[in-house]
Amino acid sequence: MPIMMDAEALAVFMKDVFxxxxxxxxxxxxxxxxxxxxxxVDNRHLRPGGTVSGPSxxxxxxxxxxxxxxxxxxxxxxAVTTNCSIDFMRKPEAGVDLIAKTRLLKLGKLLSVxxxxxxxxxxxxxxxRASLTYAIPPK
Amino acid sequence: MPIMMDAEALAVFMKDVFxxxxxxxxxxxxxxxxxxxxxxVDNRHLRPGGTVSGPSxxxxxxxxxxxxxxxxxxxxxxAVTTNCSIDFMRKPEAGVDLIAKTRLLKLGKLLSVxxxxxxxxxxxxxxxRASLTYAIPPK
Amino acid sequence: MPIMMDAEALAVFMKDVFxxxxxxxxxxxxxxxxxxxxxxVDNRHLRPGGTVSGPSxxxxxxxxxxxxxxxxxxxxxxAVTTNCSIDFMRKPEAGVDLIAKTRLLKLGKLLSVxxxxxxxxxxxxxxxRASLTYAIPPK
Amino acid sequence: MPIMMDAEALAVFMKDVFxxxxxxxxxxxxxxxxxxxxxxVDNRHLRPGGTVSGPSxxxxxxxxxxxxxxxxxxxxxxAVTTNCSIDFMRKPEAGVDLIAKTRLLKLGKLLSVxxxxxxxxxxxxxxxRASLTYAIPPK
Numbered sequence: 001m002p003i004m005m006d007a008e009a010l011a012v013f014m015k016d017v018f019x020x021x022x023x024x025x026x027x028x029x030x031x032x033x034x035x036x037x038x039x040x041v042d043n044r045h046l047r048p049g050g051t052v053s054g055p056s057x058x059x060x061x062x063x064x065x066x067x068x069x070x071x072x073x074x075x076x077x078x079a080v081t082t083n084c085s086i087d088f089m090r091k092p093e094a095g096v097d098l099i100a101k102t103r104l105l106k107l108g109k110l111l112s113v114x115x116x117x118x119x120x121x122x123x124x125x126x127x128x129r130a131s132l133t134y135a136i137p138p139k
Numbered sequence: 140m141p142i143m144m145d146a147e148a149l150a151v152f153m154k155d156v157f158x159x160x161x162x163x164x165x166x167x168x169x170x171x172x173x174x175x176x177x178x179x180v181d182n183r184h185l186r187p188g189g190t191v192s193g194p195s196x197x198x199x200x201x202x203x204x205x206x207x208x209x210x211x212x213x214x215x216x217x218a219v220t221t222n223c224s225i226d227f228m229r230k231p232e233a234g235v236d237l238i239a240k241t242r243l244l245k246l247g248k249l250l251s252v253x254x255x256x257x258x259x260x261x262x263x264x265x266x267x268r269a270s271l272t273y274a275i276p277p278k
Numbered sequence: 279m280p281i282m283m284d285a286e287a288l289a290v291f292m293k294d295v296f297x298x299x300x301x302x303x304x305x306x307x308x309x310x311x312x313x314x315x316x317x318x319v320d321n322r323h324l325r326p327g328g329t330v331s332g333p334s335x336x337x338x339x340x341x342x343x344x345x346x347x348x349x350x351x352x353x354x355x356x357a358v359t360t361n362c363s364i365d366f367m368r369k370p371e372a373g374v375d376l377i378a379k380t381r382l383l384k385l386g387k388l389l390s391v392x393x394x395x396x397x398x399x400x401x402x403x404x405x406x407r408a409s410l411t412y413a414i415p416p417k
Numbered sequence: 418m419p420i421m422m423d424a425e426a427l428a429v430f431m432k433d434v435f436x437x438x439x440x441x442x443x444x445x446x447x448x449x450x451x452x453x454x455x456x457x458v459d460n461r462h463l464r465p466g467g468t469v470s471g472p473s474x475x476x477x478x479x480x481x482x483x484x485x486x487x488x489x490x491x492x493x494x495x496a497v498t499t500n501c502s503i504d505f506m507r508k509p510e511a512g513v514d515l516i517a518k519t520r521l522l523k524l525g526k527l528l529s530v531x532x533x534x535x536x537x538x539x540x541x542x543x544x545x546r547a548s549l550t551y552a553i554p555p556k
């Protein structure tokens with residue numbers, strides 16, 4: 001089962017469809033079951049003390065599970081998140097990107113399930129973990 | 140058990156500590172166990188088709204559970220979200236605020252637990268539900 | 279939208295299809311959007327200290343969301359839980375039933391979403407909260 | 418950071434403290450950050466069609482995260498689950514054990530966080546995933 005969109009195709013699609021946020025994210029690597037993305041951390045993502053805000057971490061996990069799903073089903077803007085569970089475990093480092101490592105656990109006809117580990121770049125211990133379910137639009 | 144911060148005190152605190160996002164949110168009502176807040180929906184919260192983005196809905200749920208907790212424990216900037224589970228159930232209406240109705244289910248020494256129902260203003264069916272756990276800083 | 283199964287029909291269905299566990303549960307009340315059920319607490323549900331086990335509380339939440347969904351869609355044994363998020367907030371009382379109050383938040387074509395508050399009978403503060411998603415089998 | 422209880426010590430502790438359920442579970446392997454356990458599937462765990470019940474899968478995830486935490490903090494019966502999010506993704510195979518692969522993502526002073534992937538023995542695709550938070554009793 002090859003991927004239907006590679007990192008470049010995903011980046012182009014994101015710029016087309018979500019231009020408000022496309023500049024926040026980078027796509028490092030994609031395979032059939034794994035995706036590595038990053039939040040290009042900027043002042044607008046920060047909270048007092050230099051830490052990245054919870055909603056910015058959520059946004060990274062959400063876009064990552066979406067892109068992992070699109071990599072397999074092709075460009076469908078209408079896939080929607082139905083559920084996310086997220087644990088915030090450590091304070092992100094100031095001044096570095098956040099890296100999200102996403103695994104595709106299930107790709108069904110109607111639902112995809114991914115889990116995501118989020119790291120401050122260069123650190124071994126995860127900042128957050130999330131699991132997300134996407135509803136895939138019927139053909 | 141009276142509240143330690145009313146709606147006005149919460150709004151002042153939010154402007155002090157989270158000035159980047161304080162203008163996004165309004166506080167309609169607070170009691171010992173319930174809080175009503177709103178996302179003052181603006182272009183920056185929208186996705187194609189005029190719908191409010193998932194991260195904006197998450198941010199509303201997150202700030203609501205935080206403010207509900209602070210209403211009871213007083214102004215502690217350091218309370219942190221440890222877990223959130225969120226279900227996205229319906230597409231938000233375009234052009235109206237989102238209203239969050241938060242209930243405090245538990246206020247322990249170390250953890251608070253809230254649930255939140257999010258509505259498009261004027262609608263009966265919820266757009267999303269979330270449950271959140273906050274870690275309360277030790278005295 | 280009337281219900282398709284009342285409390286008696288749900289109880290009969292449960293005995294037919296899940297006879298291993300049907301005796302664990304009682305159905306107090308059902309309406310279009312709300313269901314009250316109980317775990318008939320017995321020795322086999324207990325952990326040391328007389329408290330009800332986590333898996334027994336999970337089982338009560340799970341069966342409650344299932345029965346709430348069936349009350350609306352009719353007897354479909356094949357509806358399956360796809361996701362559950364549960365917070366354990368207080369230790370259940372020894373020697374009393376657990377009461378589950380379930381709300382149907384969404385009934386779509388493919389998915390239903392419920393939330394459940396679980397109480398020790400006679401107590402005001404919830405023992406646990408859960409939210410569950412069921413996948414509804416296509417017609 | 419060595420482990421404080423190995424597989425044998427965990428099994429003995431479980432038999433002492435949770436004798437009602439200790440026979441349901443086996444401990445295959447434990448390290449500082451990983452634990453492999455199994456549900457010794459028996460008739461009492463099954464649902465119609467031979468599939469393992471949701472509460473049995475939940476129980477396996479719950480005991481696994483508990484044992485992973487105890488392996489590091491030593492025998493503390495009072496550690497309690499505060500939150501679990503679980504996704505049921507595939508129907509378990511009939512007639513084989515369920516294998517749970519647990520990773521310790523965080524071990525703090527107050528909370529531990531684990532994630533768990535559950536497989537039918539011999540299969541590559543997971544049946545379920547879960548993430549769990551345990552509250553660690555203060556010293």
